[in-house]
Amino acid sequence: MIRAPYDRPEVLEKLRPAFAAQRSLILPGACDPKAAPRVRWRRFDLANRGRYDFAELRPMTELHRFAEALAGARLKPAWTRLYRFRHGGYALFFDDAHLRVESGIELTLDLSRQVAGPPVVYQSSPTSRLEVPQVPGIVAIVERSPATYRYDRYFPAEVGRASVLRLRAAFEYGR
DSSP: OBOTTTTSHHHHHHHHHHHHHHSEEEETTOBOGGGOOOOOOEEEEETTTEEEEEEEEOOOHHHHHHHHHHHTSOEEEEEEEEEEEOTTOEEOHHHHHHHOOSSEEEEEEEOOSSOOSOOEEEESSSSOEEEEOOOTTOEEEEEEOTTOEEEEOOOOGGGTTOOEEEEEEEEEEOO
């Protein structure tokens, strides 16, 4: 799922200082959108939280190793989910509050086939925010703290019939 050269420990070791300085990294072309798992979708539609399809996945060893190598720390898998957003889809801060890890790492892999939607936003204060563009193959690794929340912007009519697939894996710092 993770593409070369990002699947090599020596490359991730060189990226570790950048992650340590910024507490986040965006890696274009780091994953293969064709590697999206086949799943049975469940619908989620609650106005104050979000509207999307999702599938619970088992922890993925490859993503666990990738996150540990970039973070330079022991991590414990918390959850792994595949999200599908379409026209009218969104996920608010309140939705994130139900699943997020308060001290750990979150990976977001864009497994979409085309550019079709708005970015993912991680925000920790009114002036501190990270926008992860919706680009197939992009991988974002973000350190989560009690003050950091995520939301997926509303997908307007312009997306048409397209769908956006985002695989997310959350890891807690090991104790």
